[in-house]
Amino acid sequence: MKLADLSIAPHFVAWAVGASALALAAAGPMSAAWAAPAAPYHAPKNAFGQPDLQGNWTNATITPFEREAKYGDRLALTDKEVKDLESGNAALVAEGAKPTDPNAKVTDLPTNCGRGFTGVDCGYNSAWVDPGTRIIDMGGIKRDSILVSPANGRLPAMRPEAAARLRARFASARGGRGSFDNPENRSLGERCILSFGSSAGPPMLPLLYNNNYQIVQSKDEVAIEVEMVHDLRHIHLTGGHLPADMKVWMGDSLGHWEGDTLVVETTNMRPEQNFRGASVGSKIVERFTRVGPTQIKYSFTVDDPGIYTAPYTGEVALNATKGPLYEYACHEGNYALYGILAGARAEEKEALATAKAAAAGGGGTK
Numbered sequence: 001m002k003l004a005d006l007s008i009a010p011h012f013v014a015w016a017v018g019a020s021a022l023a024l025a026a027a028g029p030m031s032a033a034w035a036a037p038a039a040p041y042h043a044p045k046n047a048f049g050q051p052d053l054q055g056n057w058t059n060a061t062i063t064p065f066e067r068e069a070k071y072g073d074r075l076a077l078t079d080k081e082v083k084d085l086e087s088g089n090a091a092l093v094a095e096g097a098k099p100t101d102p103n104a105k106v107t108d109l110p111t112n113c114g115r116g117f118t119g120v121d122c123g124y125n126s127a128w129v130d131p132g133t134r135i136i137d138m139g140g141i142k143r144d145s146i147l148v149s150p151a152n153g154r155l156p157a158m159r160p161e162a163a164a165r166l167r168a169r170f171a172s173a174r175g176g177r178g179s180f181d182n183p184e185n186r187s188l189g190e191r192c193i194l195s196f197g198s199s200a201g202p203p204m205l206p207l208l209y210n211n212n213y214q215i216v217q218s219k220d221e222v223a224i225e226v227e228m229v230h231d232l233r234h235i236h237l238t239g240g241h242l243p244a245d246m247k248v249w250m251g252d253s254l255g256h257w258e259g260d261t262l263v264v265e266t267t268n269m270r271p272e273q274n275f276r277g278a279s280v281g282s283k284i285v286e287r288f289t290r291v292g293p294t295q296i297k298y299s300f301t302v303d304d305p306g307i308y309t310a311p312y313t314g315e316v317a318l319n320a321t322k323g324p325l326y327e328y329a330c331h332e333g334n335y336a337l338y339g340i341l342a343g344a345r346a347e348e349k350e351a352l353a354t355a356k357a358a359a360a361g362g363g364g365t366k
Contacts, residue, residue, distance in 0.1 A: 058321040064145055065146045065147060066145055131206065138291070150310065155308065156310040188273070195231050241267055251267060286300045299315045
């Protein structure tokens, strides 16, 4: 039945509204539950009428990429869980910052010094890393993982053939002689071509250090300077994608505005830039939304049907930080890559000498 069908209905409605107001007044000040919702934030506009994303930002966080299984499908951490994680990280930093005995030997290093470093790799300690100190906080929800879809916060299953290729590549990199044959077999980060992990992206994800970005906008482009290995992303706002056979570092990114959100579609990734086994056929859609004066909500969806059985989505907070970004000097004064390759050549000479001695009947000598 409609209100128009009852002649007394308008008077009844007016009485009900008035009664409700009197009841609320009698109850005292309006509670938070009855408070009007806050108006959504709208980013200020730049000179081109675009939402202004410009500035210096950081995605540093101790929230992991994938969720621990113990949390199940729960995305939000409790206050106690946040306190335990953040205080545990602070304790790890304090432990790593303690003075080292100058007489200590490599064999004296701890078996496990945290953040995945063990044994001799513990030389890369808290003095050299800066992953952040806080859990991701967006909209008051403290996140237990960057991945939000699938619901369990874990990567979807890889296709069997893709998983086999990835295992073979890791095995070669860790123990195979081929990984020391030439510079081209070393990682992109070691060669100062592209950032370690996926700092430059897409997707743009936090690392152990150098998690800073500078965003600059023009009428036809959004440029993102990445601190790690001084990468520079170009997001074009006009035109179309490059031909499919043209693969470029960080992919071919084409953006457009949907209200206050910059939506970026990236294709044409180079095969060397295979984040978590990604293929050249992957498509990444990113969304940059300024949700407050000091925060951008950055979300990404990776669709790679040749590798994964389903797409996956993640969210990261880009928080305002003081600038400027300092230059990332990559190989200046660094002899590590030379040492890696030279050490492998020395081992090969020793092995050849041993084999020749054995063939000559002299037994193996070093």
